[in-house]
Amino acid sequence: MTSPNESFRAVRLGLRLSQDELARRLRDVGEQLGEPNDASKRLVQRWESGEVRAPRPVYLRALEAVTNVSADRLGFTSAQLPPRVTDDGTGGHDMTSDRSFPTPQPLPAPTGDDYSGVWLSHYEYFSSSRENTYSGLHHVVLTQRGNRLAASSLPGASSNADSPLHLDLTVDRNVVTGTWTEQTADDGYYRGARYHGAIQLLVDPTGRRMTGKWIGFGKEFDVNxxxxxxxxxxxxxxxxxxxxxxxVPTLPDPA
Structure with missing residues (x-):
């Protein structure tokens, strides 16, 4: 039994692309990179279903170019295994191997509510170079499969220019733990720097709010x-x- 790739699906939804539109984007960027590919709606469906977890490198590079998200954050492995060659000398869309891998186990059932939906993400950080505290706001689409949560910011839905945000989380009753990654805008204050770290949140009894703290490294390798x-x-x-x-999101007026 395979487990759906919710991280990849969340990113596609965040880009507001249908499966067919994403396949078309992948083919276009492949041509631009000088690495033509045969991406199709069916192939995207196989990735989302979890049937394929290790796309060929040509697809991984196209996926990263289109989504601006690393392969591991898309829920894929980038292991460089040779593609299977058929008797007629042609290869398939996806990487295969004669090695035997354990059958993935189904994810645990949700321990509480299904938290799928659109959420407002709001974090605060202190900028030592500007000696002030700032906020980061994103509208994110969150999808849940079992006890795994994947969130990706929507296009044009960031208060800090174009700074895509991605969360990979696990929920255990009312505790949510995981990692975050943000790619800052090329023309923003942080000049396209990529930041990542850990996050832990507590879900309130209504299931409509999660609060907690993030941790990560700054430009000077200090822990923030x-x-x-x-x-x-x-x-x-x-x-x-x-x-x-x-x-672009805004904070609601205080009650």
Whole structure:
């Protein structure tokens, strides 16, 4: 039994692309990179279903170029295994091997609510170079499979120019733990720097708010931390909800 690749699906939804549109983007970027590929809707479906976890390098490079997300954050492995060659000398879309791998076990059932939906992500950080505290706001689409949560910011839905945010989380009752990655804008203050770290949140009894802290390394290799909060905006991950929240977020007025 295979487990769906929710991280990859969350990124695709965050980009507001259908499976067919993503395949077309992959083919286009392959041509631009000088590495033509045969990406198709069916291939994207196989990636999302978890049937294929190790796409060929030509697809991994195209995926990273289109999504601006590393292969591991997309839920893929980049192990350089040789493609299987058929009797007629042609290879398939995806990497295969004669090695035997253990059958993936199904994920545990959700321990509480299903937290899928569109959320407002709000964190605070102190900038030592500017000697001030700043906020980062993103609208993120979160998908849940078992006890795994994957979140990806929506296009144009960041308060810090174009700075895609990705979360890979695990929920245990009311405790959410995982990692975060943010790619800052090339023309922003941090000049395209990539930051990542850990995060732990507590879910409130309503299941509509998560609060906690993040930790990560700064430019001088010092350890930084600050508050982080996720607030549910819409339970839906349908196209209309994604379009509605693909805008620069603002903090709600205090009650």
């Amino acid at each position: 931390t600050g508050p982080w909060e996720l607030t549910l905006l819409d339970r839906s991950t349908a196209d209309d909800a994604i379009r509605r929240f693909s805008v």
